[in-house]
Amino acid sequence: MKKQPLTSFSEHIRNLRETAELSLRQVAGELNIDPSLLAKFERNERQPTKYFIKLIADYYHIDNNELLREFLSDQIAYKMLDEYDGLEILKVAEEKILYLKSKKQ
Secondary structure: OOOOOOOOHHHHHHHHHHHOOOOHHHHHHHHOOOHHHHHHHHOOOOOOOHHHHHHHHHHHOOOHHHHHHHHHHHHHHHHHOOOOOHHHHHHHHHHHHHHHHHHHO
16 A cells, blocks of 8 residues: 655645545535635644544545544644654653553553
């Protein structure tokens, strides 16, 4: 399977719309949201809710979890972008996730 080029969440949802040759108004109308809000999501000026991410995934018939991973990984990447030890912080965070998951079970 060929790996897709790395893009941000906002670029990804814009690419989905443009590849389908749809206007902002068309997609926004189908999703029952204001076109200016969709444009802000596509320009990374506003952050969507999980509900909106599910709407987009359903609309384009793509995996919701995949799109949610794309969004959440952006959030983490932007937080770590200016940190000197960003990658080391991510390694520690991974260990903490495993620890916290084991405590939940």
